Amino acid sequence: FKNPKIAVIAGDGIGKEVMPEGLRALEAANKKFNIGMQFDHFDFASCDYYLKHGKMMPDDWFDTLMKYDAIFFGAVGMPDILPDHVSLWGSLIQFRRGFDQYVNLRPVRLLPGVPCPLANRKPGDIDFFVVRENTEGEYSSVGGKMFPDTDREFVIQESIFTRQGVDRILKYAYDLAQSRPKKHLTSATKSNGIAITMPYWDQRVENMAKQFADVRTDKYHIDILAAHFVMNPDRFDVVVASNLFGDILSDLGPACTGTIAVAPSGSINPEGKFPSLFEPVHGSAPDIYGKMIANPIGQIWSGSMMLDHLGYPEAGLAIFTAIEKVLSSANSPLTPDLGGKAKTDDLGKAIAAAI
Amino acid sequence: FKNPKIAVIAGDGIGKEVMPEGLRALEAANKKFNIGMQFDHFDFASCDYYLKHGKMMPDDWFDTLMKYDAIFFGAVGMPDILPDHVSLWGSLIQFRRGFDQYVNLRPVRLLPGVPCPLANRKPGDIDFFVVRENTEGEYSSVGGKMFPDTDREFVIQESIFTRQGVDRILKYAYDLAQSRPKKHLTSATKSNGIAITMPYWDQRVENMAKQFADVRTDKYHIDILAAHFVMNPDRFDVVVASNLFGDILSDLGPACTGTIAVAPSGSINPEGKFPSLFEPVHGSAPDIYGKMIANPIGQIWSGSMMLDHLGYPEAGLAIFTAIEKVLSSANSPLTPDLGGKAKTDDLGKAIAAAI
Ligand SMILES: CC(C)[C@H](C(=O)O)[C@@H](O)C(=O)O
Ligand SMILES: CC(C)[C@H](C(=O)O)[C@@H](O)C(=O)O
Numbered sequence: 001f002k003n004p005k006i007a008v009i010a011g012d013g014i015g016k017e018v019m020p021e022g023l024r025a026l027e028a029a030n031k032k033f034n035i036g037m038q039f040d041h042f043d044f045a046s047c048d049y050y051l052k053h054g055k056m057m058p059d060d061w062f063d064t065l066m067k068y069d070a071i072f073f074g075a076v077g078m079p080d081i082l083p084d085h086v087s088l089w090g091s092l093i094q095f096r097r098g099f100d101q102y103v104n105l106r107p108v109r110l111l112p113g114v115p116c117p118l119a120n121r122k123p124g125d126i127d128f129f130v131v132r133e134n135t136e137g138e139y140s141s142v143g144g145k146m147f148p149d150t151d152r153e154f155v156i157q158e159s160i161f162t163r164q165g166v167d168r169i170l171k172y173a174y175d176l177a178q179s180r181p182k183k184h185l186t187s188a189t190k191s192n193g194i195a196i197t198m199p200y201w202d203q204r205v206e207n208m209a210k211q212f213a214d215v216r217t218d219k220y221h222i223d224i225l226a227a228h229f230v231m232n233p234d235r236f237d238v239v240v241a242s243n244l245f246g247d248i249l250s251d252l253g254p255a256c257t258g259t260i261a262v263a264p265s266g267s268i269n270p271e272g273k274f275p276s277l278f279e280p281v282h283g284s285a286p287d288i289y290g291k292m293i294a295n296p297i298g299q300i301w302s303g304s305m306m307l308d309h310l311g312y313p314e315a316g317l318a319i320f321t322a323i324e325k326v327l328s329s330a331n332s333p334l335t336p337d338l339g340g341k342a343k344t345d346d347l348g349k350a351i352a353a354a355i
Numbered sequence: 356f357k358n359p360k361i362a363v364i365a366g367d368g369i370g371k372e373v374m375p376e377g378l379r380a381l382e383a384a385n386k387k388f389n390i391g392m393q394f395d396h397f398d399f400a401s402c403d404y405y406l407k408h409g410k411m412m413p414d415d416w417f418d419t420l421m422k423y424d425a426i427f428f429g430a431v432g433m434p435d436i437l438p439d440h441v442s443l444w445g446s447l448i449q450f451r452r453g454f455d456q457y458v459n460l461r462p463v464r465l466l467p468g469v470p471c472p473l474a475n476r477k478p479g480d481i482d483f484f485v486v487r488e489n490t491e492g493e494y495s496s497v498g499g500k501m502f503p504d505t506d507r508e509f510v511i512q513e514s515i516f517t518r519q520g521v522d523r524i525l526k527y528a529y530d531l532a533q534s535r536p537k538k539h540l541t542s543a544t545k546s547n548g549i550a551i552t553m554p555y556w557d558q559r560v561e562n563m564a565k566q567f568a569d570v571r572t573d574k575y576h577i578d579i580l581a582a583h584f585v586m587n588p589d590r591f592d593v594v595v596a597s598n599l600f601g602d603i604l605s606d607l608g609p610a611c612t613g614t615i616a617v618a619p620s621g622s623i624n625p626e627g628k629f630p631s632l633f634e635p636v637h638g639s640a641p642d643i644y645g646k647m648i649a650n651p652i653g654q655i656w657s658g659s660m661m662l663d664h665l666g667y668p669e670a671g672l673a674i675f676t677a678i679e680k681v682l683s684s685a686n687s688p689l690t691p692d693l694g695g696k697a698k699t700d701d702l703g704k705a706i707a708a709a710i
Contacts, residue, residue: 077547084547084576085554093548117585119474138493143513143551153518157551158498163508192432192439193448193602196498196512199440221439223602227610230472230585247548247578248603255582283579 001310003036007068007275011046013284014294015074021296021348022072025319026303028355033315040068045091047078056090062098065275070306071095073279074299078286096134099274101267102165103172104132104246105305106281108233108253108263113327115339116258118230126257128236131173132246134267136165139243161197161242163204170208172270173240177215180237187219188241188249201242225249229256254281261295261337264302266309278306295335296348297323322354356665358391362423362630366401368639369649370429376651376703377427380674381658383710388670395423400446402433411445417453420630425661426450428634429654433641451489454629456622457520458527459487459601460660461636463588463608463618468682470694471613473585481612483591486528487601489622491520494598516552516597518559525563527625528595532570535592540567542574543596543604556597580604584611609636616650616692619657621664633661650690651703652678677709
């Protein structure tokens, strides 16, 4: 991507506070590595927009955003104003489906200077990726209610796993595992309980494994896998999971490393036919919005992932290294979640300065 | 229940090793409290049985077990011999559905002497229950495959939430929360992503909450809830969840307290129309079977829960107190997972002696 064009959407809540810091870091890298990145800002995909227009996005959102090489996203959702399933299905989930961002990629890494809730773990011990299917599976829009408002009332929702959908996420995860020193892939399943879709998932894993003979494959049921994230997080390298299981594991992983406020994510269309989206794992956090105490590292690290994706790995690494450097030096201005007293922009400026 | 009749099913793998210790503790309580409990042993609901008979259970399993007041269960599954979805759906899941054991109850408690993977937590800090719906939801038998063996192949599985099914588990959980000092109920949801069934779950919770005005209710999406189990496990009192979410949380909770080998569970029909089933949370663990190193506490604690359920709470407490006592005294014979060198039966005998 030459002179990449970036659509910037800050969204709701602390999204609006951390976004300027994400951009500050990107601008620093932009200059240093002469990338020629350009940014345009949009106010839709936010609850503010909904309040004004009665919908989360303008009708031409797809064409508007298709002109960009990537979307740099903050956070969305204000549950006191609008139920989450309205705000999210009207924005993020639309992007994932519309732009076929079928990979959700989330690093789980223990960083220096981040308080870790697990006993006896140190930076380097935990370093893996969760690769989540991002368009189908348990997040379906098919289903409904029968016998409403009676005793016999029930609701149904389909989980849908297609061969194409499953195979392409497995392929991506295996490629990633093959590129890493440990060459180890773990599949999240639940074929002992979810006895129709999950045995199918297992079959497709077995089938794909044959094409990656040099990658060691294992599988765990999601219940015990979640347990191992706590008990043996050093065991993992690349974990591949369905939409729902990946959602759970990619919050649980960062929680185990203390980095839930710090972790980034990419919703990626690997073929580059559509723009990919990069955003922090954390949400809009209405409870702390307005205090400027939100940790901007999730947003900044997402910028680093975006640069990797756009073909500027040295620039991406420079941002990540700056984060590590600021986290591990004494006297850095840290936000309260990291045990400091600094404001969102203090920490953001320190990282930008370190780039 | 006077002179309760117990059906004993050891099942597979380490189920066969821990069951004698569970019975040893129950016999001790039986004598001490003059309960008059009687035990009959059955060899079905095991993979051995399957190998002999080509099915997991005899056709008259329902009538056979209906004669009992409770089922004391070990573990089932030998994935090298039989896929889990065959062995489990042919046994445990049959019991849960057939005997309408719609409550799955699992305590999450930090015990003395059990190594805890979380930093800075001590016994007493973590003490809550996971109440899991046990008959419907994501564990459905409805669905199938379309376009098999082609590129267009896909599988579908329904999640099914009935008003009756949801309301009765919520009622049970609220009753439990109301009986506890903190009177706090947390609902596990995912209404921002699973946008048909989970908003319905939320509605039923809101509705039930009105009848329990003295219980404080909150809800978390399953991804961040799993994260809070690691970050803030002291925050919970009673957590109510669907079948799948409850499955995940009730392995994750014990993992956070280091008690996965120790935790018990009850699959309960609260009305007592059908026998309830008590079993350790751990599975058959084929990898350690045959070495007699399995920790029998999960089985023994399950016996304690069974006595509570049968109406002998002093006897249940006596067993639980004996477990705590043995775990916290120096020189107790502990199994390797607890840092000791004792065998399964050494630990079992010590606990029985302490009753
Ligand atoms: C073995 C499996 C089917 C079962 C479940 O998922 O219900 C188990 O994990 C449990 O929690 O009892
Ligand atoms: C907000 C929600 C719909 C979303 C999801 O479940 O996918 C979020 O949790 C995430 O992980 O990006």
